Amino acid sequence: MEINVNGKNMTVTSDGNTPLLWVLRDELGMVGTKYGCGKGLCGACTVHLDGEPTRSCSITVNDIQKGKVVTIEGMNTKVSQAVQSAWVNNHVPQCGYCQSGQVMSACSLLASTPKPSDKQICDAMSGNICRCGTYARIKTAIHEASTKIS
Amino acid sequence: MNDMEKNSALNRRDFLVSGLTGLAGLVVAFHLPVGAQKAFMAEAATPLAASAVPNAFIHIAPDNTITMMINKLEMGQGVNTSLAQLIAEELECDWKMIRSVSAPVAPVYNHTVFQTQMTGGSSALSSSWQQHRKIGAAMREMLKTAAANRWKVPLSEVTAKNGHVLHKTKGSLSYGELATEAGALKLPQDPPLKNAKDFKVIGHSMKRVDAAEKSNGKAIFGMDVRIPGMIYACVARPDMDGQKLDSFDEKAAKKIPGVIDVVKFRDNHIAVLAKNTFAAIEGKDALKAKWKDNQYSTASTESIYKELKEATHKKSVVAKTIGDADAGMKNASKQLEAVYEFPYLAHAPMESMNCTVNYDGEKAEIWSGHQMPTIDQGVAAGILGLKPEEVKVNTVYAGGSFGRRASKASDYVVIACHLAKEIKRPLKMVFSREDDMHGGYYRPMNVHRVELGFDDKKNLLAWRHYIAGHSVIAGSVFEAMMVKNGLESTVTEGVSDTHYNIKNFHCEQTRVYSPLTTLWWRSVGHTHTAYVMETMIDEVAVETKTDPMTLREQLLKDSPRHLQVLKILKGMTGWGKNKAPKGRAWGLAVHESFNTVVGQVVEVSIEENIPRVHKVWAAVHCGTVVNPEGAKTQVESSIAYGLGAFLYQKIDLKDGKIVQTNFDDYEVLKIENMPEVKVEFVKTDEPPTGLGEPGLPPIAPAVANALFRLDGKRVRSLPYLKGKTA
Ligand code: FES
Ligand code: FES
Numbered sequence: 001m002e003i004n005v006n007g008k009n010m011t012v013t014s015d016g017n018t019p020l021l022w023v024l025r026d027e028l029g030m031v032g033t034k035y036g037c038g039k040g041l042c043g044a045c046t047v048h049l050d051g052e053p054t055r056s057c058s059i060t061v062n063d064i065q066k067g068k069v070v071t072i073e074g075m076n077t078k079v080s081q082a083v084q085s086a087w088v089n090n091h092v093p094q095c096g097y098c099q100s101g102q103v104m105s106a107c108s109l110l111a112s113t114p115k116p117s118d119k120q121i122c123d124a125m126s127g128n129i130c131r132c133g134t135y136a137r138i139k140t141a142i143h144e145a146s147t148k149i150s
Numbered sequence: 151m152n153d154m155e156k157n158s159a160l161n162r163r164d165f166l167v168s169g170l171t172g173l174a175g176l177v178v179a180f181h182l183p184v185g186a187q188k189a190f191m192a193e194a195a196t197p198l199a200a201s202a203v204p205n206a207f208i209h210i211a212p213d214n215t216i217t218m219m220i221n222k223l224e225m226g227q228g229v230n231t232s233l234a235q236l237i238a239e240e241l242e243c244d245w246k247m248i249r250s251v252s253a254p255v256a257p258v259y260n261h262t263v264f265q266t267q268m269t270g271g272s273s274a275l276s277s278s279w280q281q282h283r284k285i286g287a288a289m290r291e292m293l294k295t296a297a298a299n300r301w302k303v304p305l306s307e308v309t310a311k312n313g314h315v316l317h318k319t320k321g322s323l324s325y326g327e328l329a330t331e332a333g334a335l336k337l338p339q340d341p342p343l344k345n346a347k348d349f350k351v352i353g354h355s356m357k358r359v360d361a362a363e364k365s366n367g368k369a370i371f372g373m374d375v376r377i378p379g380m381i382y383a384c385v386a387r388p389d390m391d392g393q394k395l396d397s398f399d400e401k402a403a404k405k406i407p408g409v410i411d412v413v414k415f416r417d418n419h420i421a422v423l424a425k426n427t428f429a430a431i432e433g434k435d436a437l438k439a440k441w442k443d444n445q446y447s448t449a450s451t452e453s454i455y456k457e458l459k460e461a462t463h464k465k466s467v468v469a470k471t472i473g474d475a476d477a478g479m480k481n482a483s484k485q486l487e488a489v490y491e492f493p494y495l496a497h498a499p500m501e502s503m504n505c506t507v508n509y510d511g512e513k514a515e516i517w518s519g520h521q522m523p524t525i526d527q528g529v530a531a532g533i534l535g536l537k538p539e540e541v542k543v544n545t546v547y548a549g550g551s552f553g554r555r556a557s558k559a560s561d562y563v564v565i566a567c568h569l570a571k572e573i574k575r576p577l578k579m580v581f582s583r584e585d586d587m588h589g590g591y592y593r594p595m596n597v598h599r600v601e602l603g604f605d606d607k608k609n610l611l612a613w614r615h616y617i618a619g620h621s622v623i624a625g626s627v628f629e630a631m632m633v634k635n636g637l638e639s640t641v642t643e644g645v646s647d648t649h650y651n652i653k654n655f656h657c658e659q660t661r662v663y664s665p666l667t668t669l670w671w672r673s674v675g676h677t678h679t680a681y682v683m684e685t686m687i688d689e690v691a692v693e694t695k696t697d698p699m700t701l702r703e704q705l706l707k708d709s710p711r712h713l714q715v716l717k718i719l720k721g722m723t724g725w726g727k728n729k730a731p732k733g734r735a736w737g738l739a740v741h742e743s744f745n746t747v748v749g750q751v752v753e754v755s756i757e758e759n760i761p762r763v764h765k766v767w768a769a770v771h772c773g774t775v776v777n778p779e780g781a782k783t784q785v786e787s788s789i790a791y792g793l794g795a796f797l798y799q800k801i802d803l804k805d806g807k808i809v810q811t812n813f814d815d816y817e818v819l820k821i822e823n824m825p826e827v828k829v830e831f832v833k834t835d836e837p838p839t840g841l842g843e844p845g846l847p848p849i850a851p852a853v854a855n856a857l858f859r860l861d862g863k864r865v866r867s868l869p870y871l872k873g874k875t876a
Contacts, residue, residue, distance in 0.1 A: 017407070018407075021428075031367075032367020032368065033367070034373070035373060035502075037583045037812050037813050038812075039583070039812055041813040042813055075366070088357060088365060091783050092361070095364075096360065096364030096365075096549070099365055103367075132791075135821040136826065137783070
């Protein structure tokens with residue numbers, strides 16, 4: 001079957017019930033999207049599906065159909081650049097394992113809400129767990145990115 | 151000099167300089183002059199030949215880029231940045247030209263104190279402070295000498311700056327141009343180290359060298375390693391070591407699309423091999439593997455607490471006695487007893503355990519976030535019947551550890567290697583999140599029973615403290631080193647060595663066998679001892695009608711670092727003048743761990759029966775702060791980790807089985823519950839002490855003390871919220 005990832009159509013042979021996460025990582029070798037829980041509980045596997053933040057561990061390749069998938073590897077917008085440089089600037093990543101998912105969630109928040117309040121940030125980012133506790137800096141960095149893009 | 155470090159005098163034998171194949175340029179190796187060929191790495195100590203790659207801390211390439219070989223695991227704490235800063239400060243190089251990579255395994259990279267290559271005990275900076283600066287300084291002197299020789303000018307006329315050697319008439323040469331010549335030179339015996347006032351890199355918040363690749367998905371973790379022909383493996387294991395296999399459904403597993411094979415190994419393990427991780431996990435679940443009952447199959451959280459509580463009433467090993475606590479209790483006009491319960495905890499780092507192995511029957515290569523690579527190498531070699539040097543160990547980024555990857559038994563490396571030996575195919579062995587929470591290694595359960603006695607004027611007369619808990623290190627190679635006369639300091643640390651000046655003090659410890667395997671969990675014994683000490687001191691404050699800050703100042707009057715920390719906290723909060731806003735309360739705790747003192751004041755409210763921590767003010771004495779922003783992130787991280795555990799976390803046993811499975815029933819702190827954190831450091835030129843863990847111990851007792859101000863209840867059984875809340 002074919003799925004569209006980062007603007008390219010890709011042929012995949014994994015079983016159709018395989019979650020997108022594992023097709024990306026194990027079949028397509030795009031390992032920037034991470035496995036944390038496999039149950040939609042941690043957000044490490046967040047990708048964009050037709051622009052919406054989506055847990056790739058909880059959606060099968062069958063379900064993707066004609067949808068357009070964007071992964072951390074395919075992020076290259078004004079928003080993503082602002083987010084990533086704010087991440088570096090504010091010492092956000094520690095172990096870094098959750099950060100692909102954090103960046104994906106932050107980018108969709110800013111795309112839809114360019115000037116988010118603290119509350120809006122918490123609502124949008126609540127599903128993204130960080131065991132290193134980088135939350136306070138994520139908030140600061142999102143605010144910083146927000147001023148950069150406006 | 152930092153007493154964490156052994157003397158690190160430089161001599162020719164210990165300091166190898168050589169050219170490098172692959173990385174043209176200069177290699178500086180620094181071999182500690184201590185009996186390194188001990189214990190686990192007798193074989194690995196030999197191959198320090200001149201051309202051997204694994205003997206370097208600094209590679210200078212012709213284009214003047216500098217690669218720092220980092221001998222500690224980057225697991226979030228920032229060693230790839232902070233250790234590079236120590237070398238860079240003395241090397242006088244351009245920070246922008248630096249990159250850091252994880253070192254391979256070689257004795258040259260051993261920990262300066264523990265004499266094996268490892269990361270832990272919040273010791274990365276304290277144990278490298280002299281060593282890494284000397285490495286940088288020696289290199290700088292050699293580069294200067296090479297330039298002076300080329301220019302035929304006296305050494306005193308050249309200076310090193312920003313990756314170049316300069317001379318007032320001859321101009322400048324880059325380090326890259328000088329590297330090969332410098333490598334042929336005699337090693338300077340005692341390179342001068344800078345005074346703290348001249349630091350340009352140390353004490354500055356250099357940006358993390360790994361931040362960009364950890365923001366764009368390019369960073370490679372153990373989970374991301376891919377090798378040609380690799381298959382994926384997921385392994386069914388029992389919750390307790392040594393449980394015999396009962397049954398499993400091989401057919402069901404093989405029906406899962408993508409499953410290649412089912413392999414029984416190590417008596418009680420079953421691996422499902424598959425084309426992708428998902429099929430391996432599904433296959434493993436489909437096995438519905440069962441193990442036979444053992445003598446702990448009736449064990450439960452309740453039965454263990456009962457056993458531990460009883461143990462606190464029996465005579466046990468004395469950890470500390472000051473004055474006469476028994477007499478003090480007898481003379482007391484008021485007595486108070488408190489019993490505390492601390493559950494098992496899982497580390498649950500974001501990246502579950504995994505190990506990739508390439509073994510063809512003759513040699514092997516392994517990949518993981520190795521926290522104890524020398525041990526992992528030795529253990530892998532033992533299993534595969536190879537010499538340690540025949541096992542190439544690749545250390546990649548670790549998605550957190552918090553103690554878990556410093557596995558006493560290299561458990562997941564062992565499983566992967568046994569499986570590799572069985573199937574002789576390149577494989578990646580992955581723990582699913584559920585596997586990671588089961589059959590693993592846990593912060594031990596502990597019970598504390600404390601008795602306080604007060605005289606009729608409400609002065610504290612006596613403190614008797616009984617700790618019954620599971621050992622952290624039983625059954626490991628560390629037991630012989632770390633248990634003295636039946637006392638395990640990793641259980642009593644924080645109580646038996648308390649800084650509080652208590653006239654009549656007595657502490658006893660009973661070590662009780664744990665049915666689950668146990669391990670250090672971020673800040674080890676301090677995870678529970680600080681909680682008991684700091685909440686009990688708060689009770690003393692209430693009982694003696696003394697302000698909690700004032701009481702601590704009185705009882706810590708001989709502990710200058712604690713006093714400095716308290717002073718900063720008073721300044722930050724306006725303690726004594728300011729108060730928490732209506733509906734909120736403040737709580738205070740201060741604790742020393744890993745030679746660092748951290749004090750915290752928290753501002754807390756209770757909303758719909760759930761504590762909400764709004765603010766944390768933290769004051770820290772950790773000696774020289776190498777990277778202030780980086781240091782702050784470690785305090786923030788410790789607060790988030792400790793607060794999550796205080797609020798939500800426990801691993802329960804029921805009928806001998808672990809109850810919790812994933813982040814829904816083992817909750818962690820989320821962004822909406824992260825307090826605002828302000829951190830200040832005591833200004834000092836003392837050598838750095840640890841900071842990966844010491845920010846954690848004070849958070850839970852500080853919150854508990856604030857909660858008491860709000861509802862008058864003492865929290866003695868952790869976690870605060872016993873059930874699912876999300
Ligand atoms: S891995 Fe998908 S939400 Fe955790
Ligand atoms: S940075 Fe480590 S889990 Fe978020």
